[in-house]
């Protein structure tokens with residue numbers, strides 16, 4: 008193992024805010040968000056890209072930030088759970104998860120809401136099967152998914168109505 | 170808030186959860202979110218072998234790496250600590266358990282050494298430089314094999330059998346002799362799995378040299394148990410240990426047994442000069458070495474039935490596999506007997522119960538802990554007997570259920586089932602699923618060669634343990650009863666603040682506690698602050714405080730209710746003096762000045778600020794006879810238990826019995842052998858419901874865990890003890906793609922054993938495991954196939970249906986017909 012690892016300069020926008028940082032090439036995007044930017048709403052639940060607790064939007068697409076190097080996000084726009092609310096008001100997806108008992112421990116919730124954001128950006132009338140597929144990469148161990156399905160349907164309705 | 174709102178009865182309402190806002194905004198505070206000044210990061214070096222001698226551990230290369238602050242080995246640690254307390258009597262009690270392996274390793278993933286460094290990645294690098302030399306020993310993977318003692322795990326104990334006890338009630342031999350039918354079942358097996366909370370274990374420990382105290386911030390879910398183990402192990406005064414938890418990303422019991430890792434982190438901090446040490450478990454560490462659920466084998470079962478198919482006796486031999494170290498075990502050896510007869514009326518039984526150590530991950534309480542294994546066994550017995558005798562499974566259950574008019578029902582082993590109505594639950598569930606329709610569809614589908622089964626699972630979720638049952642395992646164990654603490658106060662400015670000794674992981678305790686206090690004080694729950702998480706420093710915990718074993722609705726809320734009542738009584742005394750009126754002239758509610766106490770006769774009132782002001786900062790006006798009023802009221806709720814009869818293994822072991830009745834319709838694809846759930850109903854009875862939204866959510870969650878466990882999730886070890894399911898990608902926790910739509914129903918039989926009529930719930934008795942097995946049995950019985958394992962996937966069904974490798978009814982089940 009090399010004694011010192013050369014750092015790489017990157018720039019990216021997170022929740023609308025620009026950042027320039029020096030990172031080790033092996034640093035994961037989720038580590039950058041949690042450790043360097045202190046955005047701890049993005050979580051880690053596994054080490055094999057299974058659980059989606061780390062899901063964020065990168066240039067509008069849902070990605071698993073545990074499976075990307077920070078350097079791969081150079082020049083990108085990232086949206087994390089902390090960027091969902093507007094002027095203190097909950098995003099319709101956040102409100103729908105809350106109103107539908109769509110969370111228990113809340114550990115999976117940020118990732119699920121961002122997968123939902125991607126789904127609803129492309130499809131405001133998702134079918135049951137489309138909802139399931141959109142969150143297939145997000146594990147929740149508490150809710151049994153039933154209320155999450157309801158939350159996403161409810162969110163679709165408000166997003167559509169807005 | 171208008172008087173209207175104040176009149177509401179808050180208990181029983183589906184109130185939005187107070188916890189929600191911060192979690193939705195990504196502002197939850199989970200243990201891994203915490204960063205402390207000078208914090209170091211710990212990594213474990215773990216054994217690749219299931220069973221081996223440690224020849225040498227060389228940490229020199231790791232210590233030489235810049236940024237590494239300290240290393241720790243088992244040999245270094247052992248002389249500085251006491252082995253962990255063993256709950257088992259001898260021979261299990263002789264086991265020496267340390268947090269880092271000392272001279273041998275006993276499961277793959279067992280920690281052998283630890284390293285702390287300035288960053289997580291440096292700690293990773295350093296861990297790779299620690300050289301451990303092993304000499305492999307014969308591994309023992311199977312519980313029954315282990316009992317043969319061919320290769321011994323713990324030489325100090327001299328045997329792999331940790332514990333053995335015979336639970337015998339009535340006269341089973343006589344019943345067997347007089348039976349019209351005797352059904353013999355050779356072997357059944359309940360598999361090993363884990364509810365795998367999405368957040369892994371996390372410990373931050375600081376052994377602060379300034380005050381010689383140990384500070385923990387972690388996600389352990391039973392801290393008052395952990396500190397008892399830690400204080401004895403680290404040989405410190407228990408008050409020296411402070412444990413705090415904040416938001417916890419699920420536990421399901423799995424986070425109860427993290428005290429060994431907590432011990433290592435404290436010792437590492439001590440060695441690092443008191444700098445805080447953080448350990449964040451990876452998922453593969455979690456899978457190989459956190460805790461699994463108990464695996465159990467049922468041998469030589471004999472069931473006596475009368476000519477109507479009523480079960481009169483069960484005799485069986487059960488072998489529980491607890492993995493490499495018993496730890497919280499062998500409590501599992503008795504906890505199953507909380508539901509000894511399940512939901513059935515049979516009076517005669519003899520269960521010969523043993524627990525064995527094997528070279529696998531230690532087990533710990535896992536949602537449905539120790540009871541689900543037994544309930545699955547009973548449900549299999551009922552279904553196999555029903556099919557063999559040609560009685561429809563629903564009819565078989567009705568003939569054997571404890572009847573509604575028999576409650577409170579005393580079981581053969583002295584447990585008291587508080588309330589229930591199983592026939593009604595069956596009726597509700599059958600209605601929801603459309604039983605008769607499905608029966609018709611099933612018959613038609615069979616004609617077309619499709620394989621469809623319909624199965625029922627009836628289970629119990631026993632809540633609020635009598636810890637006296639530990640004395641059935643070990644008469645010397647110093648535990649009995651159960652208790653929980655709470656504190657309710659008016660703070661200096663009159664805010665209502667509640668603290669409880671629980672540490673919730675999504676069960677909504679902040680909300681339900683506020684609902685209870687809101688009703689006592691007749692104010693809106695939003696006016697009540699419930700402290701988040703657990704903290705020993707709040708001084709509201711008892712030795713049983715934590716969140717486990719389906720009990721908050723009973724123990725936690727009873728404590729909260731008691732504390733609120735105490736506070737209300739003090740407020741009344743004080744207000745009656747200030748307002749110069751009798752106590753029974755007073756009413757509680759909210760007025761223009763916020764929450765207040767009013768005199769009905771005069772309309773005069775004093776608000777909470779006024780009351781708190783007198784007691785806290787204006788005390789010269791407090792009348793002398795009220796100097797005992799603190800408006801800061803601690804209440805300890807104690808369950809009304811006695812110590813059980815340890816010789817007869819008889820007594821009341823739990824306070825409440827919630828019940829679940831599930832029905833599944835399932836089809837096995839003829840081509841792929843993939844079992845697919847076509848329809849699913851879950852009916853729940855947890856007594857009086859405090860918050861319907863939360864209860865329904867718990868039912869769905871437990872249902873997903875059960876369906877996952879029945880069809881997808883199993884901990885697989887190969888013949889030499891390599892764990893083959895050490896990542897989520899191998900273990901495959903159930904996802905949205907596999908989770909069927911669940912139809913939810915509920916019935917309500919209030920518990921006479923809790924102040925509110927509520928019963929603890931949340932574990933759900935693992936009903937789906939029993940239900941899915943029942944449906945598979947129903948689908949395959951006609952082909953002579955017998956479901957003898959709680960885990961069934963396409964692979965095992967293929968082997969059963971085509972390879973015929975799985976046990977078949979004809980060989981494994983033998984019926985003696987005497988009529």
Ligand code: FES
Pocket residue numbers: 050051052053054055056057058059060061062071072073074
């Ligand atoms: S942490 Fe990224 S997928 Fe699990």
Ligand code: FES
Pocket residue numbers: 109110111112113114115116146147148149150367418419675
């Ligand atoms: S709410 Fe706990 S993992 Fe989803």
